[in-house]
Each structure stands twice: as structure tokens, then as C-alpha cells.
Amino acid sequence: MAIAAAITQPLTVVNRRRSLSTTYSSSLNLFHLSSLSDKQSISRKSIAISSGRRPNFRALSAMSIEAPDKSSSTSFLDRTESGILHFVKYHGLGNDFILVDNRDSMEPKVTPEQAVKLCDRNFGIGADGVIFAMPGTNGTDYTMRIFNSDGSEPEMCGNGVRCFARYIADLENLNGKQSFTVHTGAGLIVPEIQEDGKVRVDMGEPILKASDVPTLLVPNKDQSAVKAKLDVDGLIWNVTCVSMGNPHCITFSSESSKDLQVDELNLAEIGPKFEHHPMFPARTNTEFVQVFSPTHLKMRVWERGAGATLACGTGACATVVAAVLEGRADRSCTVDLPGGPLDIEWREEDNHIYMTGPAQVVFYGSVPL
Numbered sequence: 084m085a086i087a088a089a090i091t092q093p094l095t096v097v098n099r100r101r102s103l104s105t106t107y108s109s110s111l112n113l114f115h116l117s118s119l120s121d122k123q124s125i126s127r128k129s130i131a132i133s134s135g136r137r138p139n140f141r142a143l144s145a146m147s148i149e150a151p152d153k154s155s156s157t158s159f160l161d162r163t164e165s166g167i168l169h170f171v172k173y174h175g176l177g178n179d180f181i182l183v184d185n186r187d188s189m190e191p192k193v194t195p196e197q198a199v200k201l202c203d204r205n206f207g208i209g210a211d212g213v214i215f216a217m218p219g220t221n222g223t224d225y226t227m228r229i230f231n232s233d234g235s236e237p238e239m240c241g242n243g244v245r246c247f248a249r250y251i252a253d254l255e256n257l258n259g260k261q262s263f264t265v266h267t268g269a270g271l272i273v274p275e276i277q278e279d280g281k282v283r284v285d286m287g288e289p290i291l292k293a294s295d296v297p298t299l300l301v302p303n304k305d306q307s308a309v310k311a312k313l314d315v316d317g318l319i320w321n322v323t324c325v326s327m328g329n330p331h332c333i334t335f336s337s338e339s340s341k342d343l344q345v346d347e348l349n350l351a352e353i354g355p356k357f358e359h360h361p362m363f364p365a366r367t368n369t370e371f372v373q374v375f376s377p378t379h380l381k382m383r384v385w386e387r388g389a390g391a392t393l394a395c396g397t398g399a400c401a402t403v404v405a406a407v408l409e410g411r412a413d414r415s416c417t418v419d420l421p422g423g424p425l426d427i428e429w430r431e432e433d434n435h436i437y438m439t440g441p442a443q444v445v446f447y448g449s450v451p452l
């Protein structure tokens with residue numbers, strides 16, 4: 084394991100409650116969640132929640148962790164047999180992912196059914212999706228694949244690709260400014276880690292042709308659906324459909340609300356009705372948007388295959404495109420999401436969208452499949 088190999092110093096964990104000292108081997112960074120009590124698991128998880136860097140194991144040595152009741156000569160932390168998945172959990176503005184080192188194979192190490200279990204927030208690790216770092220395709224450095232928390236496979240994930248870039252840098256022990264070419268279901272994506280640790284991503288060009296989004300809504304502007312009427316359970320919404328490789332339906336208003344107040348919406352009730360609407364043959368992600376100014380938007384999202392999440396990178400990009408098409412915003416905007424802001428630019432010169440935002444490690448772990 085590249086990550087385990089990167090951390091070679093033995094580590095002493097002081098148990099204040101029992102006045103014990105336990106020395107762990109270099110593989111301590113692979114926490115075996117199934118073998119930890121809830122309390123231990125939480126305290127270990129919290130160790131790594133910090134700056135977006137690999138957990139600080141020197142800091143850990145000053146922390147108090149409960150010792151297991153029985154001591155054993157072979158620690159679960161040292162298990163390497165097959166059936167154990169080593170992972171790192173990351174988040175981008177609270178949109179969280181289980182990252183899997185799949186660089187030795189084009190076959191995902193986790194099935195869609197296993198992904199559903201791993202993503203479960205009560206019975207699993209808890210995440211919005213599982214992301215695989217795979218060998219490059221067609222000359223790219225890497226390939227990224229992702230399973231949503233319902234086991235479906237989307238073409239792309241904006242917050243996920245920022246996490247992916249940070250994960251690759253961690254795996255490969257790279258520091259400072261780095262950029263990678265990543266093959267995805269949405270084509271070539273280029274994330275660049277900046278000096279400040281944020282990741283700027285060239286997300287490519289938006290797809291506006293209605294049949295390619297895909298939506299069955301009748302095109303009303305060139306070949307696109309812009310401010311088109313969508314009947315959802317008897318209420319007419321004005322929607323614009325944009326694909327960032329994955330489908331998005333963006334709405335700023337409805338028959339009953341000229342300007343949406345997004346905090347007032349019951350996403351759990353209306354989100355699924357958009358997601359499974361017959362006008363969206365591949366289902367859809369839906370963004371509900373409020374305009375503060377031409378450069379400042381607020382958005383809540385109901386994601387295809389994941390439900391209400393704290394952020395959606397492709398959704399923020401699609402939102403700015405829709406806002407420009409509807410004449411509501413400029414090409415450079417800050418989009419506020421429940422988990423924090425993203426900076427989005429739809430550049431006129433190359434028609435590409437650039438997204439800038441954070442990605443942070445949450446914890447390292449291992450889990451039986």
C-alpha cells in the first residue's frame with residue numbers, strides 16, 4: 084500500500100483512562116472499522132479531520148484512545164488478506180466519497196451492491212459515492228469511475244474529481260502545484276491542485292442539445308430546453324437542461340414562485356419527482372437556485388442516485404450555464420451550496436467551464452467487503 088508505506092514511524096498512543104501505552108506499527112493508518120466499537124471508531128475518525136492533509140500522526144500520539152478489552156498478538160490493523168478494502172474518505176464541501184486505489188486494474192474493486200452497503204450512513208462507512216482511481220485511458224494519466232450511493236454509475240462528479248486529484252497526490256507523495264489528465268465518462272477532465280491546496284478543474288464544455296442531455300422536453304432555444312415548462316405533480320416549473328457529462332435540470336422559478344427561496348423548499352418531497360420524471364430518460368440531478376446578484380447564486384441540489392447532498396460540483400457548473408442562458412448571471416459566479424461556496428467560470432474563449440474549490444481528507448480506513 085502506497086499510503087501505508089509513506090508513513091514509517093512507529094506511533095505511541097497514550098491511553099489516559101487506563102494509563103497504558105500502546106505502540107502500533109506503520110500500518111496504523113488503516114483503521115479497521117468493523118473491529119472498532121462505535122466510540123473508538125468515532126474518536127479515530129476525528130483524529131484525521133483537519134486541514135485536508137494526511138492525518139498528523141505526531142498529533143495523534145498526544146490523544147487519548149480507549150484500548151480494546153482483550154489484547155492479541157495479531158492486530159486487526161495489520162490484516163492484509165483479500166476481502167479487506169483499504170480506502171481513504173474525502174469530502175468536497177461535505178459531498179463525501181470513499182476513494183479506492185484501483186491503479187492496478189480496470190475492474191472496480193467494489194461492486195455496485197457493495198458500494199450501496201459501504202455508503203450507508205448507519206451500517207457502513209457513510210458516503211455519497213465510491214470513487215475508483217484507475218489506470219489512464221487513451222493517453223490520460225488516470226481514469227476515474229464512480230458509483231453513486233444507490234449503486235448507479237454516473238458519468239462524472241465535480242466534487243469527486245477534486246477529491247480524486249488530492250487522493251492521487253497523496254498516493255504518489257506529490258506536493259505543491261500538480262495537474263493530472265483524467266479520463267471520465269464525460270471525457271477528458273483536468274484537475275489542477277493549486278499552491279493553496281484548492282483544486283481548479285477544467286470541466287470541459289457543457290452539452291446543451293436537449294436530446295443529448297438527455298431530456299424529452301421540446302427544445303425552445305436552438306436545440307436546447309431553456310426556461311421550458313415542466314409539470315411536476317400539477318405545478319409548473321421553469322427549467323433549463325444542461326449536461327456536464329451527467330444530466331442536470333436547473334430551476335430558478337415556478338408558477339407559484341417567481342424567484343425561488345431555496346431554503347423554503349422540501350427537497351425530500353419534490354427532489355425524487357424531478358429525478359424520476361418521464362421527461363428525463365436517464366433520470367436527472369436537479370438544482371434549485373436563488374439569485375443574489377449576477378455574480379452570486381445560492382443552490383440546493385437533489386442528486387440522481389444520492390438524494391440531497393451538501394454540494395454538487397457538476398451541478399454548480401450547470402447552474403452557472405443555465406443562469407447565463409436565462410440572462411440571470413455573468414459568466415463568473417460564486418455558487419453557495421449547503422456545504423460552502425464554489426467559484427465557477429464559463430469561459431467565452433474556449434467554451435470550457437472552470438470550477439475551483441476545496442477537497443479534504445476525512446479519514447483512512449479498512450473494511451471487510
Ligand SMILES: N[C@@H](CCC[C@H](N)C(=O)O)C(=O)O
Nearest residue numbers: 237240241242329395396397
Ligand atoms: N456530486 C457530484 C455528482 C455525482 C453524480 C450524480 N449523482 C449523478 O448521478 O449524475 C458532483 O459533485 O458533481
